[in-house]
Amino acid sequence: MKIDLTGKTAIVTGSTAGIGFAVAQGLAEAGATVVVNGRKQDAVDKTIAALSKNVSDAGKRLRGVAADLGTAAGCEALVKAEPKADILVNNMGIFQLQDFFEIPDEEWTRFFDINVMSGVRLSRAYAPGMVEKKWGRIVFISSESALNIPADMIHYGLTKTANLSVSRGLAKRLAGTGVTVNAVLPGPTLTEGVAEMVKDDAKKAGQSIEEAADAFVKEHRASSIIQRAATVEEVANLVVYTCSPQASATTGAALRVDGGVLDTIA
Known part of the structure; x- marks a missing residue:
């Protein structure tokens, strides 16, 4: 199977490190124009330089936007800089081991804004353009913690479960448009x-x-x-496939790349 994303523009949030970086590289290797995102300009610049080195012909297909997507203003800045996208990978997220009784209200709000609302705001901004083209891919990076809520970071688990709700509901909202919406659930990576x-x-x-x-x-x-x-590349492989034309019949799904952590056959 050869995945060809030539002519497609992909935005990968939180792509200066980790899974996001690997996804950005995988999409660039498949021929997409990739928009790198991080909070700081120097991190974005370093990522573009690294991707240019790793993917020999990607230099002219890489752009970057420094914006804090945990805020409405940051999401607006990204959309202003990049008004259209064919592929949106809502990867940005945070986690932290913390006991339930020690998590203050502001931490619950911070986790929700970063892990959930960033994807909500950007999907709301980019999906209409995808519908106009009758083609698009939106992927939310959730986690096995969405279903197997960890006792030592319940606030994180809640946000990852919310990702599943948003992705499934949005997939149904966009039924028949040619735009697919899915969630990918990594395990320990x-x-x-x-x-x-x-x-x-x-x-x-x-x-x-x-x-x-x-x-x-x-x-x-x-x-x-x-x-x-798992390695970040193993997770990215599934994300890149989900963004591909070959995945056209996959939507509204929670796709697991969790190493079998979730003990279920469904």
């Missing part, structure tokens, strides 16, 4: 954030970051079938 989270454990155990991440999966996500953390 070795992003920079996870690497930072297990760094101290790795040092204490004399392990590499990869070994510590795998040990975390075995201890805290024992139902994992692959028994390790």
Whole structure:
């Protein structure tokens, strides 16, 4: 199967690191023009330089917008800079281990604004243009934590469940338009954030970051079938397929790339 996104413009939010970076690279490798997003201009510039190096012919197909999409103003700035898109990957998100009784109101609001409202605002802005073209792809990066709510970050789990509600509902709202809307559910993935989270454990155990991440999966996500953390590229592969013409009959779906963590056949 050859995925060809030549002529398509893709916006990937929060794409200066982690899964977002890998998705941006995968889409660029498939021929798309990719708009990189991050909060700071220097991070956006470094990402474009890295992608230009990694994807030999992508230089002229890369653009960047620095904007804090956790705010309405930041979303407006992105839309003003890039008014149209064929593909929108709502990847931006945050997580933090925190006990329920220690999470103040403002943290619940911050997580909801960043993890949920950024995707709501941008989908609302870009979907009408996709409908006009009778083709478009919107992908929300959710998590296995949307269904397997973690006791140590309930506020995160709530936002990931909300991603599923929005993606499913929007898919139904856009029925018959040629625009698909899906959610992708990664499991434990070795992003920079996870690497930072297990760094101290790795040092204490004399392990590499990869070994510590795998040990975390075995201890805290024992139902994992692959028994390790996924790579960002493994997650990106599913996202790129979901954005492709080949995925035209897939919409309203919650697509799992969780390593089998969710112990269900559905």
